[in-house]
Amino acid sequence: MIVRRYRSDDLRDLYRVCLQTGQSGDDATALYQDPDLLGHIFAAPYGRFEPALAFVVEDRLGVGGYCLGALDTRAFERRLEERWWPSLRERYAEPDLGRRDQWTPDEQAAYLIHHPWRADDELLADYPSHLHIDLLPRLQAQGQGRQLMGIQLTALRERGSGGVHFYVTAGNHRAQGFYHHLGFSVLRADGGYLMGMTFLAARRRAAAGTAR
Numbered sequence: 001m002i003v004r005r006y007r008s009d010d011l012r013d014l015y016r017v018c019l020q021t022g023q024s025g026d027d028a029t030a031l032y033q034d035p036d037l038l039g040h041i042f043a044a045p046y047g048r049f050e051p052a053l054a055f056v057v058e059d060r061l062g063v064g065g066y067c068l069g070a071l072d073t074r075a076f077e078r079r080l081e082e083r084w085w086p087s088l089r090e091r092y093a094e095p096d097l098g099r100r101d102q103w104t105p106d107e108q109a110a111y112l113i114h115h116p117w118r119a120d121d122e123l124l125a126d127y128p129s130h131l132h133i134d135l136l137p138r139l140q141a142q143g144q145g146r147q148l149m150g151i152q153l154t155a156l157r158e159r160g161s162g163g164v165h166f167y168v169t170a171g172n173h174r175a176q177g178f179y180h181h182l183g184f185s186v187l188r189a190d191g192g193y194l195m196g197m198t199f200l201a202a203r204r205r206a207a208a209g210t211a212r
Contacts (some may be wrong), residue, residue, distance in 0.1 A: 004057075005051075006054030014046075014068075064136040088113055115211065162199055
């Protein structure tokens with residue numbers, strides 16, 4: 001079992017792992033008619049546009065997890081708006097808002113393609129970076145998640161990030177305890193959990209030590 005940098009030929013694996021963990025960490029394959037929808041939103045863009053912050057874990061069965069990041073969330077959002085979402089919006093029609101309470105999972109995902117979540121300026125002031133991490137069950141509880149997160153957090157710090165945030169669904173109880181143990185805090189709770197970790201204090205301590 002190895003943790004390594006993402007390669008371009010891992011792209012289909014990002015789609016697969018995203019789908020197989022897409023129901024609060026459980027397999028969402030049966031929920032979607034189009035198996036690529038979740039990957040279009042939550043995984044593939046990172047392999048395409050920020051591969052230097054994409055890491056995967058692989059065993060004898062293949063890639064079974066990843067940690068994907070964006071150093072500058074606002075710049076990443078702009079990049080997707082220019083180069084990723086337009087073609088997907090042509091492919092997937094925006095669902096009818098008048099029947100929103102009846103949307104299928106595919107329609108809910110299509111809505112996110114037309115209206116992707118954007119971080120607010122207040123959040124990005126202290127947590128400018130963000131990440132996604134997913135592991136298939138066969139690789140959970142073996143230290144692979146901790147290793148992936150450690151590599152990602154180190155990479156973000158080395159690139160000068162002031163902090164990182166990510167979203168956890170309310171139903172993913174296993175993940176919540178894991179993130180708390182790693183030192184992440186809940187920033188907001190509203191149907192799910194927005195979690196974050198700031199690197200600013202560590203950078204200030206390092207700067208103060210250098211000054212002395």
